[in-house]
Amino acid sequence: MAETSVTIEFNLEFVTDPIGAVLDIAVPDAPSDAARQALLDNVESTMVGSRDNLVSQTVQRAHGRLERYAQRADDYNVEPLIESFDGVDATRDRTSIHAEWSWSHEAFRFMEFGTSDHTVDGDPVLVFEFDAGEYPYLDEMFPDGTAFLPQSDVSGLPESRAVRSSLNWLRREVGQ
């Protein structure tokens, strides 16, 4: 019997609207359909099916990096971002597996890419509650704890690269 080599095509794309990833794994040629399905079973289990599969490890890595980043960058609260993870959507057809995952929180992209210092304008005013201990100058102006301002200057965020780093990790794991 002639030897047949089986190729697995792996394609992982970083997407930004919303921030996330699209993974395609295909087995275009196989000696038989039974062999291909057996191989796809195996790949599906490793990538998305089994406990502690590679895609869920990738997501955990992105979350871990975001948490470490938040501790460095002024203890920013990233829990809402992490909770906005929409899960892994995986489908399979006769020759391939398709999986995608993303985070729906609109601030996620600002942490992934970083932001510059900017001014937020009110419409017509900004109304927000603040921690008096942390913002004594606001406490002086608004002793009841709620500020009313026409605009506010916000400092920029450094780039976290949380998702891009996690995808680089996944590419290494699958040996690409």
Add this chain to the structure above:
Amino acid sequence: MSSEVDWVLNQLTSVVDSVATDYSIKHPDGTTSDVALKRVDRDNSRIYEGSETVDMSAPVRSRSGELQSGIFAGAESADVSQSPIGTEFDLDVERVVSLRVEGLHHSEWGHVDPDGDAGVPWDELKTRIRSALYSGRTYPDTDRPQTGYTHLLLTNETDLSSEYSDFFDWRVDVAFDGVEDLH
């Protein structure tokens, strides 16, 4: 500067030359000059082959004056990953350099013009940068002792230009993969 950052910036030399040869910009007084691609070592905020410093982490909007002098391509070390191979003293190694390219539209006297008349088309620039990096794909030589790279890969390409009206902002990761010998 890491030798990988140096390698990436050096590899862009052909793009610096080719966009200057093929495209020119028009100044407000009607004169023209070559499109300039300026390379920045973002690990220490310095213009490559020069002493001028540039802070590419400053907001792109506040840097339109700077971007009237050229398109900026900034490289910095982003990630390092090492994992042992077998029982020998060898490591699988990957170093990632993040490359960020920023430009300004010619209507604001920058060096980018989608039509190619008063600047380089953004997509053409990206194509030239990609092929300049891939043309050295086999065994990038980075003078790092004990490390032999076997290939490199461009990943995580993102174009954020659509978020601005006149600015162009493209990011790509350059991943160097190879083996580090710990003997």
